Amino acid sequence: MRRAIYPGSFDPVTNGHLDVLERATGLFDEVIVGVARENNKQSLFSLDERVDLIRSVSGHLPHVRVMPFDGLLVNFAREQEAVALVRGLRAVSDFEFEFQLALMNRKLQPHLETVFLMPREELTYISSRLVKEIGRLGGQIDLFVQPPVATALRAKFAATP
Numbered sequence: 001m002r003r004a005i006y007p008g009s010f011d012p013v014t015n016g017h018l019d020v021l022e023r024a025t026g027l028f029d030e031v032i033v034g035v036a037r038e039n040n041k042q043s044l045f046s047l048d049e050r051v052d053l054i055r056s057v058s059g060h061l062p063h064v065r066v067m068p069f070d071g072l073l074v075n076f077a078r079e080q081e082a083v084a085l086v087r088g089l090r091a092v093s094d095f096e097f098e099f100q101l102a103l104m105n106r107k108l109q110p111h112l113e114t115v116f117l118m119p120r121e122e123l124t125y126i127s128s129r130l131v132k133e134i135g136r137l138g139g140q141i142d143l144f145v146q147p148p149v150a151t152a153l154r155a156k157f158a159a160t161p
Contacts, residue, residue: 004115005077006086007034007069009128011043012149013054016126019119020088025061027115032080033058033066034073044132044156057146074109084113090124 006024010017010033024031035050045053047068054066069076077085085105087098102114118124126144135141135153142150 001029001081002084003030003032003080003082004028004084004086005032005034005073005080005082007036007073007076009036009041009043010050010054011041011045011128012050012131012145012153013057014123014126014128014131014145014149015143016088016090016119016123018057018146019123020086020117021058021064022061023117023119024086024115025063028063028084028086030063030065031061031086032082033064034069034076035066036073037068037070045152049152053149053152056148072108074105074112077112078109082112084115086115086117089116089118090127 004024004027006021008017021031021033033054035047035054037047043050051066051068058064058066073085085102087102089095089098098116105112105114119126131141131144132153134144136157138157141153145153
């Protein structure tokens, strides 16, 4: 079984994330979406909410599991017997950080490959940070996230003074 991990904070999961996930399911027998518990970010959604949202929008994809994880990604990948990590690249500006991360992961786990996938061109500008900002300011977010995510974002911002 060729299993890959698609890690991230997914706060929230966007259409760009889903596109990368769909591409990954065509390359691997199983893809585990690894939702990072510790992400050094001020998350809008709790870990459980992020996991639930990803499950709700990825249910149509075969052979996808969504799991939270703690600690080093390479340790999670080893525990799950993954052969690869899937990382999305939106722009050249993402490459330097992702390249450094891939080399560090290779040093820690030499047999774990990193596969970079690009979303469709019309999705490359989408980021969770921008979606949250647009939503916080009352803008239209339905083009960037699936309906359950848009509903959850609106509810978060309606509850926030």
